[in-house]
Every structure is written in C-alpha cells, then in structure tokens.
Amino acid sequence: MLTNRSKVVVNKQMSFMERIYLPAVVGGLMTTIKHLFRKKTTIDYPKEKREISENYRGQHILKVDENGAERCTACGLCAVSCPAEAISMTAAERKKGEELKYREEKYAAVYEINMLRCIFCGLCEEACPKEAIFLTDRLVPVSGERDAMIYGKDKLTEKHYNEVDISKRQTPAVLAFKQNKQYQHNQLKQTR
Amino acid sequence: MPKVTIDNHEIEVPEGTTILQAARMIGGDIVPPAMCYYSKLKTSGGYCRTCIVKVTQGSAKDPRPMPKPVASCRTFVMDGMVVQNTTSPELLEARKGVVEFLLLNHPLDCPICDQAGECDLQNLSYNHGASATRYEFERRTFEKIDIGTKIKLHMTRCILCYRCVKVADQLTDHRVHGVMNRGDVAEISTYISNAIENDFSGNMIDVCPVGALTDNTFRFKSRVWFSKPMDAHRNCNKCSGKVVLWMKGEEVLRVSARKDKYNEVEEWICNDCRFENKDSKRWTIEGPRHISKDSVISQNHYEHIDMQKLKLDINRQIKFQGGKQIEEHYSRTQFDESSKKALDAAKK
Numbered sequence: 400m401l402t403n404r405s406k407v408v409v410n411k412q413m414s415f416m417e418r419i420y421l422p423a424v425v426g427g428l429m430t431t432i433k434h435l436f437r438k439k440t441t442i443d444y445p446k447e448k449r450e451i452s453e454n455y456r457g458q459h460i461l462k463v464d465e466n467g468a469e470r471c472t473a474c475g476l477c478a479v480s481c482p483a484e485a486i487s488m489t490a491a492e493r494k495k496g497e498e499l500k501y502r503e504e505k506y507a508a509v510y511e512i513n514m515l516r517c518i519f520c521g522l523c524e525e526a527c528p529k530e531a532i533f534l535t536d537r538l539v540p541v542s543g544e545r546d547a548m549i550y551g552k553d554k555l556t557e558k559h560y561n562e563v564d565i566s567k568r569q570t571p572a573v574l575a576f577k578q579n580k581q582y583q584h585n586q587l588k589q590t591r
Numbered sequence: 592m593p594k595v596t597i598d599n600h601e602i603e604v605p606e607g608t609t610i611l612q613a614a615r616m617i618g619g620d621i622v623p624p625a626m627c628y629y630s631k632l633k634t635s636g637g638y639c640r641t642c643i644v645k646v647t648q649g650s651a652k653d654p655r656p657m658p659k660p661v662a663s664c665r666t667f668v669m670d671g672m673v674v675q676n677t678t679s680p681e682l683l684e685a686r687k688g689v690v691e692f693l694l695l696n697h698p699l700d701c702p703i704c705d706q707a708g709e710c711d712l713q714n715l716s717y718n719h720g721a722s723a724t725r726y727e728f729e730r731r732t733f734e735k736i737d738i739g740t741k742i743k744l745h746m747t748r749c750i751l752c753y754r755c756v757k758v759a760d761q762l763t764d765h766r767v768h769g770v771m772n773r774g775d776v777a778e779i780s781t782y783i784s785n786a787i788e789n790d791f792s793g794n795m796i797d798v799c800p801v802g803a804l805t806d807n808t809f810r811f812k813s814r815v816w817f818s819k820p821m822d823a824h825r826n827c828n829k830c831s832g833k834v835v836l837w838m839k840g841e842e843v844l845r846v847s848a849r850k851d852k853y854n855e856v857e858e859w860i861c862n863d864c865r866f867e868n869k870d871s872k873r874w875t876i877e878g879p880r881h882i883s884k885d886s887v888i889s890q891n892h893y894e895h896i897d898m899q900k901l902k903l904d905i906n907r908q909i910k911f912q913g914g915k916q917i918e919e920h921y922s923r924t925q926f927d928e929s930s931k932k933a934l935d936a937a938k939k
Contacts, residue, residue, distance in 0.1 A: 474702030475814035479890055490811040505703040505811050528702050 453567045456519045456534040459512055459550075460557050460565070464502055467559035470531035473507035477523035477532055485516035486523060502529075510555060514539050514548045524568075533565045593670035597621055597644075598678045610663035610674055611642050615853065621676050622853075624686075624715050626693065626800050627752035628664035631855055635757050636664035639750065640689045641715060645682045648673035660685050683719070690720035696730045697801070698747050706802030708815040708887045711854055712750065733778060738768065739787050741807050741866050742796060746778050749803035755779065755795035762859060763789040779803070790829055793865040797848045797856050808866055809837075809845040816888045818844050820880035825873055829861035835880050836871065843869040852883070 416422060442449055462470050473490035491508035493501045500506075523532050542548050557563055592603045597614050598621040604613045612630070614622045623644055628636030636642075643660040651671025660682055663674070675682060694716060701707040733746035751770065756779075759766030768781040781787065796804050818837040825832045837845040846865045848856040868874070882889040 472702045473811075474707070475817060476702070479814075479816055479887065490813075492811050503700075503703055 451536055455536045456521045458514075458535055458537045458539045459517075459523070459555055460533050460535050460563050461510065461552065461555045462531055462533060462565070463557050463559055466499055468499055468502040469506055469556065470502050470529045471507045471510065472503045472505050472529055472531075473510070474528065476526040476528060480522045480526035481517075482520060482522065483516045483518050485513045485518075487511050487513075507552070510552050512550050512555065514550055515545065533563075533568060535563050535565060537563075593668050593672070595668040595670075595672045595674065597674045598676050604668055608668050610644055610646075610661075610666050610668055610672075611636075613668050614644075614663065614674075614676065623663050623676050624711075624719065625664055625853070626711055626715065626750060627754060629754050629757070629798060629855055630853070632754060632757040632761060632798070635754060637662055638752055639693065641686065641693070641719075643682065643685060643689065645675040645679045646672060647675055686719050687721050690716050691724060691726075693750050694720065694724060695726050696747070697750070698730060698732075700748070703811075704745075704748065704802040705805045705809060705811065705815075706748075706799075709854075710802060711800035731775065736780070737807065738781060738804075739792070741793065741862070742787065743805050743807045743810060744779060745803050745805070746780075747803075748801050749779055750801055751777055751779075752800055754798040754800065755804055758795045758798050759787075759789075759792070762791045762794060790861045790863070791859055793862045794848065794856065794859050796865075797850070800854075806845055806847075806865075808869070812844045813837075813839060816890050820882060820888065822849070822877040822880050823874040824877065825864065825868065825875065827861060827864050830864060831858045831860070832864055833858055834860050834864055834874075836874060836876070838871065841871055843871050843874075845869075849880075 464470055473488050475488065478484075478486040478488060487509075488507045488511070489509040490505050493504050493506055519534065521534050524534050592605060593608075594601060594603050595610070595613050596602075597610070597617060600617045600621065602613055602617050604616060608616075611623060611625060611628060615630075623642040625636070625642045626639040628639075628642060640662055642663045644663045644666075645660050646657040646666070648654045649657055649672065650669035652669075654671070663676075677683070693712065697712065701710070701713060704710070707713060731747070736744040736746065738744050753770065756766065756769050759768060767787055768779065770777055771780045772778060793806075796806050799805075815837065818839050821836045821838055823834055823836045825834075833849060834846050835849050836843050837847065846860075846869065848858065848860045848865075851857055
C-alpha cells in the first residue's frame, strides 16, 4: 500500500436508490454543468498566444554582427556540449573578399541542428564563445517529414534585414561582462 | 647518488638529474608543467619559466633556501635538497603570473585554432592561470606564413619556446628557420620565406606546445575532439612508422606521432607518413588510442570498459539477489562462471 487513498472493495447488496442509478447520473451531470460556467483553461491557439517566459528556449538562431557578418566560427563547442548530439558542422576557411560575410578566418560552411533530437536545453547557447547561437522565443513548426526537421544554415542564420531580438536573453551580468574593457580582446578588430 | 625531496616525496636519483626529471620519476600531480622543456631534445628548456619550483633547502651541506623560484628543468639536484611545488601556495601564485606573461600576446583565438583541445597552453592556463588578463595594450600581430606547402605558421600564437628550432637542429641536416629579432619583436621565421623541405620537418608541428605551427593538410578539417585517434603503423624505410591516425569514419583526417603522458613525441615520424599516406588502407590499425579522461578529446569516446569496476558491480549484483545477501562461499564459486557470461554479453 503506497498511499492511504486506496479503498477496500466490499461486495455488499446495493440499496434501491443505488440500483436506479438516477442520483448518480444527476450528480455527474451537475459536475459537467458546473464546469460550463468556469473560466476556460484552454486558449484559441493560432489567434491567441500564450504568454511565455522571457528566456523561453525555442528555435535556435545564428546571429550576424552589426555588419551582417556571421559570428559563428565553427569552433564545435556547441556540438560537444550538446547532450542530444543534435548539432553537426563543417568548417571552411574564409577567402579574400568575404570579410563582410564571415567575421573570422574560419566559418561554418555547413551547420545543422536536428530538431527531432534537440531537447532545447540551451547548453549550446551557454557554450558559445562568440555569441553566435541563441535560442529564441519562436516555436519550431512541426513537420511530417524527418528531413525537413534537420535545420541547415538557410533556416538558422539570421537575416540582416530581419533581426531577431535576443536582448532579453542577455542578463545584466552578461551585459556588464561585455562592457568590461579587460575582455576587449575577445571582440575581434576589423583592422588590417 | 643524491637524495631529493619533492613535495614530501623522497627519491634517489643519479648525479646530474634536473629537478624536473626527478619529479617525473616520482610522477603524479607533483610534476611541474613545462612548455619549452622537451626531454627528447637536447638543450631545450629554460625559456618559459612555467616549471619554476621553490627550493626550501639547497643541499645537505648548505641548507639555506634558494632566494627565488628556480626553473626546475635547468636546475640540477643536490644531495638533501628539499623542493616544493604544489605544496607552496606562493609558488602557485608565481606560476599564475608566468602564465599571464605567456598569454600577454597570445590572441586567444582557440575557437578557430586547430590545436585547441590538445594545446599545452590551453591546459596550462586552465590549470594554473588566472581567468583574466590585466594587459590593456594592443597585442602584437603577425601575418600568417606558409612554411612549405604542408606547415602553417601563426606567429601571433607563438610563445617562443624554441622547440621547433631544436627539432630542426637535432633532427635535420641543416635548418633554414630560426628566431629572428629580439625582445618583443622576436619571431620564428625562415630565411627570406624559404620552404622547409626536409623529411622530418613535420615533427615541429608535434613539438609546438601551442597552435603556432599547424598541419596545413588538416587545416580546419575537424576539431580534434570530433575525430577518433587510432594507433596504427606501416612499413616505412625512413622512420619507425608508428603513428596515431585521427579518423572520421573511414577517412584519415590527420596523421601525428604518438605522444606520451607529458605530451612529448615517443618516436619521430617522417613527412611521408605524416602527409602523404592519408588512406586507412595503407595502415595497419592496432586499436583506439588511449586518451586521458580529462582531455576534451575523450568526449563521447568509449574506448574500453572499466573491467575492474564492472567485475565489482557484477559481483555486488550477484551477491545481492532477491533482496538479500547470498552467502559468501556460494557467491564466490558462482562469480567466475556468471560474471564471465555477463562480461561476454557486455562485450557484444
């Protein structure tokens, strides 16, 4: 006996009131009617959206910097931190003339997240040393095909003209860290 | 034979042994880290100061302490010497300062560096360094140079340990590269961008403690922890042919020499083995390379089952069947038979 809520079954004769079942039926209906006048717990989803947390972990985004260059350098820390092994990537070397496209001399030529594997834990975001990957408040749309759930760079990279706001995800501690002059060497200078 | 005490461990060593070598004979955590000293290269050491130790008693004859921390790779032991490494907090503090100096001009571009994950400087700064630098000035920068077609030199990352120079001096007939200029502008360079064409020049990639000299044929191919290290050998008339293949599936991404626990090359390999034979069919693969479990390379690699622990676990389970302990003599006779079966099942 794990709880004290169990009831002992007794095989005793039912009384007349119990045998006609009517009081029990009415009692059940009363419960139903009572719920009709209660506040609804469901929402009208596509028209109405539920309020979500500020740091909700939804679909990933690969950020670009203020010049529109991709921040990701394919360092592989997100992939190695991923407990679901959902991330894979192939690196390539930046050629001359692509400085405005890619921020550093190495970039991710292929970057894939398998959304079926992803458990949205946010460890990739935490591991990223370049502030390239973030989880956003957008939901990942469902699909009937497995292949369509492997998101490549076309779906993940942020468009420069359509930036996704991730400022809410940066806590005061993170912002203070970025302002600190000591860590300026992390921010690559575009000189030379 | 002089007796020396390092961190309360006493050892008797032959005359002319350095403190660092004596510490390595004892082994374990008390071994000072070394960035420039390389036991396989003569006259190496004495540049980086990471191996500093505190000598609290000079010798039995003259028990005065040495006034400053000394470089253990260049200091010979004396009879009755007492040395402190990890047991001295002020020494650890001093080493922290040394690491900060080594990192002064280091670009910290680990995310794009091919050495990341097996880099001595990375490990050193994790284990002994501070989390931040106090340096506020512009770091010195250099253009990256191709040394021949196979080796890439990132001078920005170099810590001037001179290991590659010693490799060229001691392994090859005549060296064509060295350290140019002095002080803050010192740099590794070849004489008027001379290509290094020597059969053993590739070894300078392996001895480089940082990512300054990297394999151009492996450039940005994969992060080291995503490739699987395999011990392999082939018949080579130039070298021993014993190498580590860094594989991804059937593909050989990189070939490197085998390294011991101090990250030093066990046997030098030739450039043919290193650069020209990137085909798994040309190698006899011996099995997975043992990688220390503290290394990021060991992530997601299950090279062997811990047999001792597994045996204990199985033994415990057998003993504890049906909620009660089975008697000792019974379980012992049962153990060998049933654990063998269980181990076979686990292997499959």
